[in-house]
């Protein structure tokens with residue numbers, strides 16, 4: 700479980716807080732969606748929880764481990780799927796995954812078996828020995844995902860894992876994540892695909908201007924929200940229809 704208490708983040712060069720006094724509890728085994736318009740603070744919050752950036756104030760624990768005192772334990776406990784591809788273009792999918800596995804101390808036959816099973820599960824086994832630079836966006840997203848789960852994290856953070864991929868790739872990714880979740884992995888992901896989140900997530904939090912607006916099961920939020928038939932209508936009603944351009 701993740702317990703977030705009064706987390707705030709103000710980037711040095713920014714005028715405003717990107718995350719502001721945010722409290723949030725995420726139970727174990729959830730598929731939890733962090734939703735919000737552009738600039739709402741989703742990536743900032745996710746980056747804090749992954750210890751990629753430090754909060755300006757506040758604290759959080761993951762499975763009881765504090766980010767300040769248990770850095771190494773947390774690194775083993777979590778997996779991170781970043782928005783950008785973190786792969787070496789001139790290495791094959793298999794070589795990339797061997798490298799990422801070795802960063803978590805994995806090696807030998809066990810690692811090879813794991814890599815091949817995951818490649819197979821995500822429909823990529825036939826491409827194992829092809830260079831990443833020849834892969835489509837959807838294929839790279841799937842390899843990126845495998846790189847983050849080889850060490851079997853208990854909690855997996857994903858920043859827009861289905862952005863820019865076709866429906867086929869998206870479905871394979873979602874099914875893979877659902878299988879991981881059934882095996883006990885807690886999943887926290889950000890997305891702009893509200894239909895996807897409505898079907899996929901057991902709980903969602905809508906954040907805007909760095910603050911938590913609402914949290915709950917998608918069905919519960921829709922039924923409580925007068926006149927809403929789906930999560931997108933709840934979202935638009937709570938965050939407004941205005942554009943959120945920022946630079």
Ligand SMILES: Nc1ncnc2c1ncn2[C@@H]1O[C@H](COP(=O)(O)OP(=O)(O)OP(=O)(O)O)[C@@H](O)[C@H]1O
Pocket residue numbers: 710711712713717735736737738739740741742743744945946
């Ligand atoms: N490195 C940074 N330096 C300064 N300001 C930043 C930095 N990163 C993000 N911000 C600002 O923090 C706010 C929240 O950004 P963040 O990327 O967390 O939002 P988001 O909800 O993930 O948006 P999107 O949906 O567009 O990815 C924005 O106003 C953004 O301009």
